[in-house]
Amino acid sequence: MPQKDIVDLLKKRAMEFLEAAEERLKAESYDLACFFAEQAAQLHLKAVILELSGEVPRTPSIRQLLTIISKVLNVNFEFDRKSLIFLEYAYIKARYLPSKYEKDDAEEAIAIAKEVIEAVDRCRMEKIKNTD
Secondary structure, eight states: OOHHHHHHHHHHHHHHHHHHHHHHHHTTOHHHHHHHHHHHHHHHHHHHHHHHHSOOOOOOOHHHHHHHHHHHHTOOOOOOHHHHHHHHHHHHHHHHSOOOOOHHHHHHHHHHHHHHHHHHHHHHHHHHHHHO
């Protein structure tokens, strides 16, 4: 599969995870809403890294992925570190630990995922605009 097709597929999956997170929030399935929000951010970041560098990092860490994107785009993101850790733990807790999330947690996870995706896309578009 050509690289552009993989990028498009990862971005599409990321948006589907974000939609699923919002659906799970409405269905009061807060654990899955948090997990899906993290997956949306993670896949989107990996798609952008692939698009810009030609490689897909193996790490699931949102913070590490943002560090890679920061270097590729030559930009410093201003995200709240605790928010990013919270989103990363949604991935870990949902897969490996017996934990329970509440409505506020799910709303926060979705908001963080959207913020990350939107900020990265703004910087990505700016870079593309400046290289044309």
